[in-house]
Amino acid sequence: xxxxxxxxxxxxxxxxxxxxxxxxxxxxxxxxxxxxxxxxxxxxxxxxxxxxxxxxxxxxxxxxxxxxxxxxxxxxxxxxxxxxxxxxxxxxxxxxxxxxxxxxxxxxxxxxxxxxxxxxxxxxxxxxxxxxxxxxxxxxxxxxxxxxxxxxxxxxxxxxxxxxxxxxxxxxxxxxxxxxxxxxxxxxxxxxxxxxxxxxxxxxxxxxxxxxxxxxxxxxxxxxxxxxxxxxxxxxxxxxxxxxxxxxxxxxxx
Numbered sequence: 001x002x003x004x005x006x007x008x009x010x011x012x013x014x015x016x017x018x019x020x021x022x023x024x025x026x027x028x029x030x031x032x033x034x035x036x037x038x039x040x041x042x043x044x045x046x047x048x049x050x051x052x053x054x055x056x057x058x059x060x061x062x063x064x065x066x067x068x069x070x071x072x073x074x075x076x077x078x079x080x081x082x083x084x085x086x087x088x089x090x091x092x093x094x095x096x097x098x099x100x101x102x103x104x105x106x107x108x109x110x111x112x113x114x115x116x117x118x119x120x121x122x123x124x125x126x127x128x129x130x131x132x133x134x135x136x137x138x139x140x141x142x143x144x145x146x147x148x149x150x151x152x153x154x155x156x157x158x159x160x161x162x163x164x165x166x167x168x169x170x171x172x173x174x175x176x177x178x179x180x181x182x183x184x185x186x187x188x189x190x191x192x193x194x195x196x197x198x199x200x201x202x203x204x205x206x207x208x209x210x211x212x213x214x215x216x217x218x219x220x221x222x223x224x225x226x227x228x229x230x231x232x233x234x235x236x237x238x239x240x241x242x243x244x245x246x247x248x249x250x251x252x253x254x
């Protein structure tokens with residue numbers, strides 16, 4: 001079955017085909033690297049904070065679009081372990097955004113049956129940031145719709161190192177043997193345990209992974225948009241979904 005998203009402007013057949021999305025072939029898990037807020041603001045002569053605020057509005061729009069189209073899990077790369085290197089003023093502002101976003105959007109997320117989750121290390125997060133996220137996680141924990149997974153203070157290499165330490169300690173305590181270690185066991189000790197790997201990764205502006213879900217993205221389809229995150233629209237999102245649906249996912253077979 002095809003669902004056709006249209007706009008008010010006349011479209012060519014090629015443009016129309018980009019808007020056709022098969023509702024029975026929606027990626028279950030979509031991950032997004034939201035990049036370019038600061039540069040978007042700089043191009044407009046605005047403070048970088050204005051770019052982050054504009055990006056927060058796009059989070060709302062794309063979360064709604066993912067929910068409506070039938071995506072089950074949406075993971076957003078909100079703040080990496082490397083982002084602590086940014087100027088203190090910018091980091092402080094970024095740490096206020098989860099509190100601001102959830103204060104205004106939590107009621108609607110609940111109405112939409114969205115479940116909020118946190119991916120990343122709690123260590124180092126300011127108390128007000130952690131409290132806001134934990135409150136959202138708790139208040140939505142029984143929701144059964146879209147899982148909105150915020151990767152906050154997250155770094156994939158750190159995640160993998162911690163997994164290795166945990167498994168090595170269990171082997172040392174004779175709780176596991178070396179022969180027990182396989183891909184399934186490794187996945188159980190990652191922060192994404194219990195979740196399927198992303199089917200589709202979307203990244204704005206740049207063409208790199210930036211230490212994001214390196215294990216989990218092994219067979220993920222990648223889609224890059226040459227726009228800054230504040231300029232990313234529902235139409236871009238739909239185009240990424242449609243493009244995903246045109247690909248043959250063979251996982252190494254023929």
